[in-house]
Amino acid sequence: MSPLPWSVGADSWSLSVNLKNGRWINHATGAQGDSLIKLAAFVWRIDRWQAALRLAERLGVDPYK
Structure with a gap:
């Protein structure tokens, strides 16, 4: 686990999905x-x-199909 790059302090580890x-x-x-x-x-x-395109690339999916 690593700290989130955009937050600081004790809560920087706190991301829920x-x-x-x-x-x-x-x-x-x-x-x-x-x-x-x-x-x-x-x-x-x-x-x-841009995020959708980058995710598609990382997942090996053609975003235009």
Whole structure:
């Protein structure tokens, strides 16, 4: 486990992800979302479209099919 890069202090380890419904929350910052794409965009600090493309690339999926 490693600290989240965008938060500092004792809560920097506190990220919850519900694997059943995809909701996530960073308890240190209050940021939250409801999809893997939004989480990736938040972590990588990019927009959702770029996050979707990057995830597709990492998963070996053609995003245009």
